[in-house]
Amino acid sequence: MASIALAFLVPAVFAAVRQRPGAVPWEPVLPHLPALQLSVPIFTVQYATIALVAVRLVRRPGLLPRAVHAVALLVTLRMVTIGMVALDPPPDLVTLQDPINQLLYGGIEPLTRDLFFSGHTALMVLLVFLAGPGAARRLAAAAAVAVAVMLVLQHVHWTIDVLAAPAFAALAWWVSGRTAPAVSGVGPASPGR
Template structure:
C-alpha cells in the first residue's frame, strides 16, 4: 500500500492522525520527564559485571550504529506507511513503559560511567548530557524494535547485530547497568506485540 492509498483509507487516515496527535505531546512530555529524572536522587546498584572491568569509551561506535540503523530503517520502510505507523505506535508505547519504569526505579548512574555524548547533538550546540535515564536502555530497546519491525531477513540480521553490539557497548562504557540492557528487548517485544495484537483485533472488528 502506497501513501496515496493509505490516506484514501478512512481507517488508516484516522489512525495516523490520532497517532501523531498522541505521539507529539508524549515525546515532549518525555523530554521534560527526563529532566525531572536527572534532578532526582537515586541509588547506585552494585553490578558484578561492571565491577569486573574498567570502562571503555565507545561513544562514536554506539551512535554510528544507532543513526545508521535508523536511516536504513526509514529508507527501506518509507514507502510502507502501514509499517511506519506500526513503528510509531510501538515506539510510543515503549516510551510510556520506559517512563513508568524510570519513575519507579530511581537509579544513579554507575560511579565509573564514561559520559555518552551524542556527536550529532553537539554539532548544534552544547546540550545537556543525560546520565540517569537508565532502566531500561532506550538505545537497546529501540534497535531491537527495529529488528522486530523489519520484514527483510537481511535487515533483521543487521538490526539484531546492531542491538547486540550497542547493548554490549553501553555496558563496556558503563553507561547502563546490566539489568537495563537485559530487560530492554523484552519491553520492546511487549510493546510491539501489544500494538500488533491491537491491529489484528481492530481488523477483525471491522470485518464483522
C-alpha cells in the same frame, strides 16, 4: 495526540530525574570491565541501522503506522520506568556523546539518571522487528547486540538496564500489533508479523 503528550511529558520526566537520588543495583559485570569511550561506534551502528530500517519501511509503507505506534509506546514505557525506578549512574560512567543531540541541544548537561531501561538497546531491538524477515533482520539483530555490549563497556548503564530493554521493546511491538491502525492490509489482524 499521543505524540503531543509525549513531547511535553519527556522533558518533565527528565527534569525530575536529574534532581532525585537513586539506588545502586547489584552489578556483577561492570566492576570487571574497563570503562571505554565508544560513543562514535555506538551511534554509527545505531544510525546506520535506523537508515537500513527506514529504507525497508519505504518498501512496506503499510507498516509505518505500527512503527510510529511502537516507538510511542516504547517512549511511554521508558518514561514510566524511569519515573518509577530511581537509579544512580555507574560510578565510572563515560558520558555518551550523541552527535545529533549535540547539534540540536548544544550546551545542555548530559542526562545520566535515565537508566532503567536502556532506550538505545530497546530502540535497536525494536528495529529488529521493523526490519522484516531475512538478511536485514539478521543485520539489525547483530547491530542490536553490538550496541548493547558497547553500552555496557562504556558503563553508560547498569547491566540490568540493558538486559531488561529487549523485553520492553518486545512488549511495545506486541501491543502496537494489537492497537495500531490498519493501513494497506497491515494492522492488528494481519498475519506475518
